[in-house]
Amino acid sequence: MILPEPNPPDVKIELESEGVNQWRIFQDQFFSSTPLSDSPLKTVFDPIRRSTVDSMMVVGQLGQTMDGRIATVTGQSRYINGHSGLVHLHQLRALVDAVVVGVGTVLADDPQLNVRLIEGKHPARVVIDPKGRLDPKARIWSDDGVKRLWIVSNGLNLEPPKGVKIIQLPMVDGHMEPAMILQSLSSEGLNRVLIEGGAETISRFLQANCLDRLHIIVAPIVMGSGRASFNLKAIEHMDQASRLKVKTHLLDSDVLFDCDLSSARIRIN
Numbered sequence: 407m408i409l410p411e412p413n414p415p416d417v418k419i420e421l422e423s424e425g426v427n428q429w430r431i432f433q434d435q436f437f438s439s440t441p442l443s444d445s446p447l448k449t450v451f452d453p454i455r456r457s458t459v460d461s462m463m464v465v466g467q468l469g470q471t472m473d474g475r476i477a478t479v480t481g482q483s484r485y486i487n488g489h490s491g492l493v494h495l496h497q498l499r500a501l502v503d504a505v506v507v508g509v510g511t512v513l514a515d516d517p518q519l520n521v522r523l524i525e526g527k528h529p530a531r532v533v534i535d536p537k538g539r540l541d542p543k544a545r546i547w548s549d550d551g552v553k554r555l556w557i558v559s560n561g562l563n564l565e566p567p568k569g570v571k572i573i574q575l576p577m578v579d580g581h582m583e584p585a586m587i588l589q590s591l592s593s594e595g596l597n598r599v600l601i602e603g604g605a606e607t608i609s610r611f612l613q614a615n616c617l618d619r620l621h622i623i624v625a626p627i628v629m630g631s632g633r634a635s636f637n638l639k640a641i642e643h644m645d646q647a648s649r650l651k652v653k654t655h656l657l658d659s660d661v662l663f664d665c666d667l668s669s670a671r672i673r674i675n
């Protein structure tokens with residue numbers, strides 16, 4: 407079998423037209439109280455501007471292959487998405503108050519979780535790490551002026567890196583309630599939140615009905631093996647599977663599935 411090149415050629419997304427920085431104008435409007443002007447950016451991001459449930463807006467995001475993989479068997483995920491898919495992720499980061507990841511992602515990728523591909527403010531960085539497995543030298547803790555939160559289980563005695571705040575939460579059956587995690591973020595003033603992975607973390611928020619939206623960015627890649635996007639309870643019949651309400655957007659060679667989960671989202675605050 408002859409396969410095409412491993413990665414499709416990237417096409418740069420047009421954020422500037424006729425010398426005007428459309429992204430900057432959009433961001434200014436997004437954070438104001440005025441309605442957004444009609445534009446492709448409005449079509450994609452207006453749904454994450456205001457929650458329909460309470461004062462929180464929780465968005466999950468995963469970049470995956472066409473066969474539902476977010477990383478290789480060794481945990482390598484850089485980069486599944488093309489340039490436009492990555493720009494979309496950085497746009498999401500610029501529009502939220504905080505980015506949350508599970509400790510598995512930080513151990514695998516040592517990510518920075520800041521905004522680099524476009525203009526925008528860096529969000530607060532939050533890691534869910536009940537056992538305190540994270541290296542205090544991880545790049546996520548770099549002091550660049552943003553809030554950094556280390557969520558660990560109650561009673562864990564840790565020396566946090568300078569400027570990093572520890573939040574202790576109770577564990578029930580080896581699990582922290584996603585709603586409780588979100589409440590603790592809200593009490594820190596972080597109300598628009600991006601859950602950026604990995605599979606285990608997103609799955610827990612999804613199962614707990616704690617996501618308003620889920621952005622799945624599908625790249626034209628078939629991996630054939632690797633880590634699945636979700637880790638959910640096994641089902642036997644198709645009628646037990648969730649069929650989601652989605653809007654699709656083309657991001658050059660990637661496709662964004664914007665899933666609306668707000669009708670199932672529980673109240674957080």
Ligand SMILES: NC(=O)c1ccc[n+]([C@@H]2O[C@H](COP(=O)([O-])OP(=O)(O)OC[C@H]3O[C@@H](n4cnc5c(N)ncnc54)[C@H](OP(=O)(O)O)[C@@H]3O)[C@@H](O)[C@H]2O)c1
Nearest residue numbers: 468469476477481483508509510511582603604605606607
């Ligand atoms: N393609 C993408 O968009 C994307 C995005 C992010 C990550 N990734 C890839 O995904 C892989 C990592 O994903 P993963 O599923 O293995 O790990 P993960 O979701 O990043 O982290 C899972 C771990 O975080 C802790 N955790 C998360 N939520 C918790 C909760 N509600 N209560 C208690 N503990 C909680 C647990 O830590 P303990 O195990 O210590 O209990 C859990 O095992 C990496 O290979 C990374 O490259 C891909």
